[in-house]
Amino acid sequence: MIETLRHPVEDDHARVMAVMDEWWGGLGGESGHLFRTSLLPRLYFQHFTDTSYLLDLPGGKLGAFLIGFLSQSEPGVGYIHFVGVAPAVRRTGVGAALYRRFFLDSAARGVRKVHSITGTGNQQSVAFHTRLGFTLEPGDDEVDGLPVHRNYDGPGRDAFKFARHLP
Template sequence: MAIHIEPARIADFHQVLADHPRYWGDRDLRSLHVVALVQEFGPTCLVARAADGIRGYVFGFVTPDGTGYAHLIATRDDTRGSGLGRRLYAAFAAAAVRHGARRMKAVTSVANAGSIAFHRGLGFAVEVVDDYNGPDRPMAVFRHERPVDLTEG
C-alpha cells in the first residue's frame, strides 16, 4: 500500500484527534495537539496518508534560532515497526531545513522508553533535564545537529 507524506490539513488534525487511541494507546495526549501548529506552521506539520487513512504524522515548527522542533510524532498501531516514523522524521527534517533549521530537537517524558530508543536510533543525543517542564518535572531532551539526513544510521 502506497503511503504519501504531505502537509497536514485542518481536517487531518481533527482526524488524528478522533483516532487518538490508534496512535497513542491509553495515553491521553490530546492536550498536546494544538490546531495552531497546523494553521501557522503548515509546511512542517506532515501526515503520512494511505488509502485507508492517516498512518502517521509529525507536527513541528522551526524556532527563531534555527531549531526544527518536532512537537509530536506518531504512527498508527497497525503501522509500527514499518520504518514510517523514520520516514516522517526525515520528511520533517527536510521541511524544517527549507524553513531555516540548522539542528533538530524533541522532548519526551523520562518514562517514555519507546520514544527514547527511537530518537537514539535516529542519532539524537539525549539528556535528562531536571525541571524542564516545571518544578520536579524532568524531561528527556533530544538534540540532533545534522537535520538534513535523518535516514542514516
C-alpha cells in the first residue's frame, strides 16, 4: 500500500469535513458534529498548511490528518490543534507518525515545547498522548484523578491540557 504524506491545501477542507461523522462514530449526535466541524474552519487549510499534514491512501481515500501551528505569541511553542485517523488505519502507528513529523519539523524551526488538549471523555487520547511523552498540565479541578481545566473552551467544554518538551 503506497501512502502519500503531504501538507494540506484549501481543497482538502471539504474532504476532512466529509469524514468527521464517520471517523468519530457520530459521537455527540448533531451537537457533537457541530462542535467538531466548528473546530476546523477553512482558515486552517489556508494559513496553517506548512505545519499541518494529510495522509492520502491509495484510491484517493483520506487516511489521516494533523492540523498544527507554531505560536505567534509564544516563540518556541507549537500547538497540535486537531488530529483524525481513519478507522481502517487506526492502531497502525499512523497517528504517532504524524505527531513525530510535527515534532521534527517544529523543532527544526526552533520549537522546544508542544501543547495539545483533549476532552475529558477521551481516555484513549489521554493514553495516546502519554505514550508519546506528553504530560498533563496542572488544572483547576480533577476528573478520574487527572488534572482538568474546567470550561477550557467555553461553558461545559472541559479539557485535559498536555505539554511535551522537544530536544
